[in-house]
Amino acid sequence: MVEVNFLGPIKKDSIKVEVKSLFELKEVLSKDKELYEWLKISAIAVNDKFISSIDCALKDGDIVNILPPVCGG
Template sequence: MVKVEFLGPINKEALNVDISNLNELSSLLKEDQEVCKWLENCAVAVNDTLVATKDVALSDGDRVSLLPPVCGG
């Protein structure tokens, strides 16, 4: 299982899902109205390393974090 964390204002409990890559995760999350609106703007980290492509393979025990844009001042 892969743990998916939703950080910041996404405000959703972490999920444990059986997926093998980020493309599968993207398809799964597009079905969730609450999360779908964030997908285009979020950075994605796999095991605390930012990734720029959805072709990243995932293994059992990996952690994916969705990082929404942050504003500060």
């Protein structure tokens, strides 16, 4: 199982999913219309390391954080 955390203004509770790659995870999360919009603009971190490609493999126990863009001052 992979734990997925939705940070910042994404108003979703953390979930656990059985997936083997970020590509598979994107397919699962994209079924939620609200999440689909966030996925297009958010950064992704796996085990606290930013990822630039959804071809990243995932293994049991990995933690994926979805980080939407934010502004501050």
